Every structure is written in C-alpha cells, then in structure tokens.
Amino acid sequence: MTETVRYMDRTRDYYRALGYPSDYEWSRFDTVPFAPLAKPLSQARIGLVTTASPPDLGNRDASGTRQVWSGAISPAPAKLFTDNVAWDKESTHTGDRASFLSIEAVQQWAVEGLVGGVTAHFQGVPTEYSQRKTMEIDAPQVLERLRADGADAALLSPL
C-alpha cells in the first residue's frame, strides 16, 4: 500500500519556514465521544457540514471573523468559496462543489432508500486557529442548527 501523506510533518515544516517560533498543536482527545444512530439509517435524515464559505463571503462579521453559516440544498449552490482554506491547490481544484460537499450523492442515496432523507440546509463551519472558538462557539452552533433542521446524523466533509 502506498504510504499516506504525513500532513502533520508537512504543516510543521511549512510553519517553521514561515518563521513561527512554536509548532501548531493539533486538537487531541483522550476520550472520544460516540453516539450510535437512534433509528435505522434508512429512516435517518442526514445533515451535511462543510468548511467552505459562501461565494459572497457573507459568513464574516464586521471584524472579518468567519462565523457558522447555513445554505440551502435546493437549489444546491454551484460553487462555494474555498480559497481561504488549506487544500492542494497545485494538484487539484474545487470547481466541482460536489467533490467536497456531495449534496447530490446523499440525495441519490435517499432516493434509493439507504438514508431517510437530507436536511433542507447544509452547515458551514469556519476553520479556526483558535480551538476554543471551534469548541465553545462554533460547534454548539452547528449542532443547534443541525437539530433545528431535523438532522438525525451528520456527514462532515472538511476540505
């Protein structure tokens, strides 16, 4: 099997080259929560979560800080803004939104009966240097929005 890319090493080397004095510390959990499905998958409504931004960058507040946002799945957005998050801009592209937020694929699985349905909105979560903002502000908001949308489970597909 081909060796997988060691992104932590690459990121560490990159930020050292930028001259940052200390290495980034990734989130790490000794205890990982686990929620089983409360109903059969074929009856479960799936909510989708992305790290992309809306095309107009309307998810930024007055100070320029990105916030949690939601978008409709119908009509599904043709494009989303991805230039402000880290992905392999030399090797691929994000011109096909479904390659990172696969609304249509989940809808097809709903038609075929694998899942019960898809929520009316997808949720957008900012990628943050601040783990505190992600944990204490953004994550609870995403959960609240998923629940308000009737999601039984969530599929997260960060870029």
Added chain:
Amino acid sequence: MPTVIVGSALDIVEYCGVPRFLFTDFPLGNPCGPPWRQDLQRTIVGQALGLLRDADAPRTTGRSDVLWPSDDDWRPRYGRVKPEDVERLRALGEERRRQQAQGRKPE
C-alpha cells in the same frame, strides 16, 4: 449526534480522535471524490453512510477503496518547502505577523 467525517488527512484526524472517519486517499480538497466524477462521489458517500450505520465504537476508521484517478505525483507536492522558497516563505511569515500585530486578519 452521530457523525461521520469524510476526509483525506488520515494522520491529523486519527491524532485528534473522532467517532467515525472514512479516509479517502486523495489530494486535499476533494474528500468526497474526484471532481466531476459523480459515480465515484456516490460510491464514497455510500461508504461513509455505511460507516455511520455499522461502526460501534469511537475511533473507527474506514478506508475507501476508490483510487485517485491519476498518478501519484500529488503526494510529495503539498506543503513541501523547497530551498528556493525559503526566503519567500520567511518574508511571507513576517508580513503575516505584522498584519496580526496590527489586528488585521490575513486570508
């Protein structure tokens, strides 16, 4: 809420620890499948949904058997620091720190 993550940074997600993770061994940016390949995207999403149903404990990682439909040239490319880039990156870092000191948010 039950969750499944579909992503391509295996080392980072497993270091963090998540309930369910479907690993797609692709360049970062297309976790759900290669661009314009609806057939492969459908397969991958189906695998992720299957993990949502079948996993019974946290830190469950599934590996998609869908292959990136081109060569492996992308693997060494991402985030590498080439000798000719060192000076440019150092200057970029200084500019970022200068902006941050002024309270601006660099994109």
